[in-house]
Amino acid sequence: MITQWLTVYVSRNYTDVVQGVVFAWVTLQLVFQSADTKTKAQKFILSFLVSYNTAQMLSGLLYFGIVSYAQTAGTFLDFLIAAGCLLLPVFFLMGLYRRIVGVQGPAPAFIYTLFFNANCLAMLIAMTTLQRMLITVGLSLALIFCFRKEIHYILVEKSMLRMDRRFYGTAVAFMILIGAEAELPRIVLNGGADTVGNQMAYAVAITGALLVILFVIFMKFNFFAIMKYENYIRAHDDDTVTGAKSLSYLLEHGGALLRRTQASGGPALAVFYSNIVNFRDVNILHGYDAGTAILSQTAELLTAAFPDGIVARISGTHFVGIVPLDQAEEKFVQVAEKVEALSLDETLMFRVGLCPTKDWEQAAGDKPHYSPLTTLIDLAAVAARRLAGTRDAVQFYDDAMRHNEAIRLHVLAHIDKAVKDGWLQVYYQPLVDIERKAVASYEALSRWIDPQYGFLTPDQFVEPLERIRMIYKVDLNVLRRYGRLVRDWQAAGRPVLPISFNISRTDLEAGIDLFGEIEAIICEEQIPKKFIHVEITETALNGDSAVMQRAVRRFHDMGLEVWMDDFGSGYSSLNVLKDYQFDVIKIDMAFMRKFDERSKTIVRDVCRMAADLGIRTVAEGVETAEHYAFLKEVGCTYAQGYLFSKPIPPDQIPEDGFHV
C-alpha cells in the first residue's frame, strides 16, 4: 500500500521530489557543512519535508478542497484561489524551514524563495515533465550560485537586514508575482501546467522568465547597496576586530546619549575606561589569534552585561563606554572575573575606572575646549590608573582624584609660568658628614608654591611632568636658582654650600641638550663645579643602560660627581654598582623606615662594599638618634633626614651653618 502510494506520488511529482532533494542538499552545503553526521541526516530529512514539494501537495489539497466546494473552475476567482492556495503553504513551510535552519534573519526565506521561483519558472517554460525537472533543478542551482556571496553574507554577518521588513517585503512581493504567474496558464488556457502549447502560453512563459530575471537583477542591486552601506557603517561605527563599537561611534552617539539623559532626567549613567593588564604576554606566548579571541570575548562580555550602554574599543586593550550607573560596579566585577578566567596563564587582570556622568558639567566647566564625554573618559582613566598595584577591579572617580587631577592639569598647563614667575622654588636639606659631625652638602629639592593651589610637593608635579618629558624645566630651574643664590651669598661674604640636585631619566629623552644646558648655567652663574653633584635615581637606570652609562660618563667629563639616588628601591642594585661609576650611593629611606635586623644587615653590607669600592654612602630618611648611632657604627659617610632638618628655603639656613 505504502509502496503503491509512493510510486504514484513520485511519478506524479518527481520534479518537485528531485528539487526537494537538491534543496535539502544545498541546505547542508550552506548551513550545516561542519555539523556532525547525525545532525546532517536530521536536517536533510527535515529540509526535504518542508521543501516546495510538500507545498505543492498541500496547495493541491487546499485548492481542490475549495474549488470542488465553490464550483469556480475556469473563472478569475479560480485563479485567485489557486494562487492563494499555492502561496499559503509556501509561506507556512518557509517558516518551518527557518526553524530547521536555525539562523536569524532573511537567509532561510531567501534560499526558499530562490527554489520556489525556479520551480515556478520551469512550470511556465517547460514543454515536457522531463524538461520541467531539468529546468527546475538547473535553475535552482544557478540561482543559488548566482547569490552565493549574498547568502553567505546574510548567513554569517550580523547584517542589519535581520530587522529590515522592506527587504522581506520585496522578496515576498516577487514570490507572489511569480507564483501567481505560474498559476495563470492553467487557468487562462484551461490546460494542465505541464502542457501549455500555444502563443498565449509563450507570452505568459516569457513574462514569467522576465519576472525572474527582474527579480535577480533587483535583488542583486539591493544586496549590493545594502552590503556596501553596511560595510561602510561597520568600518566607521564598529571595531572590526572585536565587534565592539568604535571611538568615533562612541563620541558621536555617546554625547547625544548624555544630552538626552540630562534633558529627560533618565537613569544615572557612568563613563567607564577599562584595560586588560598583562595582555602583551598573551600575544607573545600564545599568538595573535589567541589575543584577538580574548579581546572579542571581552567585548561580548561587556556588551552582554550592559545591553543598554555603549561599549567601544578605543585602542589595543582599552574598552571605553557609557553604562547605566545602577549596579555598574557589581557588573564590572563580574565581567572582570570572567575576563580573568579567559587568561591562558592566569596573568590577565581587567581594570575599570568609572566616572558618574553627573559630574560632566563640572568637568567641562573650566575646560571649554573639552567635550564633556572626552573629559569624563579622561577622568575614568585617571580612576583606572589608581588601580595599579592593587587587587581591586573597579575604581570610582572621587573627590580626592578630582582635586589631584585638577592640580595635574594645572601643573602641565603652567610649567613655563611657574619657572618664569618663581612659583618653582628650591628648598635645601642638609647632608651630615657622620665622621666630622658637620654639614657636608645640601640636597636641592623643588617646591611649587602655587598662587591658586598653594604649596605643592614633588609627588604632585614631578610625575606628571616626567610623563610629558618636561621635568627638565624643573631640574634646570633648580640649578639656575642655586647659581643665583651662590652669587648672592658670595656677594654677602657667605661660604658657598655644595649641593646635589636631581635629574630624571626623561631629561635625557626630552630632545634637549641637557649637558650643554647644564654647562651653560654653570658658566653663566660661575658656579665652581666641585660644588655640584648630580643625583640619578636607581629606577632611572632601567631601560637602555648604554644611554645612562654615557650620561654618567658625560657628567664625569664635565667634572661633576654623579650620585645614585634611592639605592635598593629597584631590583638591579648590585649590577648597578658593577656597571656604573658612581661617586656616592644614597641608600633608600625604606631601610630606615623598616629598621629591623634584615635592613640593618643590608645597610651594613652595602656600606662595607661601597667603602671597598671607594664609593661614599648616604643614608636617607634618618629620623632618630638610633638611626644615627647605627650609621656611625657601620661606617656610612653621610646622613640625611628629619633628625637634622626638613628641606627648608635658603633664607632659613642659619648663617653660621647647621650645628649637629
Ligand code: C2E
Ligand atoms: P629624593 O631625591 O629621594 O629626595 C628625598 C626625599 O626624601 C625628599 O622628598 C625629602 O623631603 C624626603 N626626606 C628627607 N629626609 C626625610 C626623612 O627623614 N623622612 C622622610 N619621611 N622623608 C625625608 P621630596 O622633597 O618630597 O622629594 C621627593 C622626590 O621628588 C625626590 O626624592 C626626588 O626624586 C623628586 N624630586 C624633588 N625635587 C626634584 C627636582 O627638582 N627634580 C627632579 N627630577 N626630581 C625631584
Ligand code: MG
Ligand atoms: Mg634625590
Ligand code: MG
Ligand atoms: Mg632619595
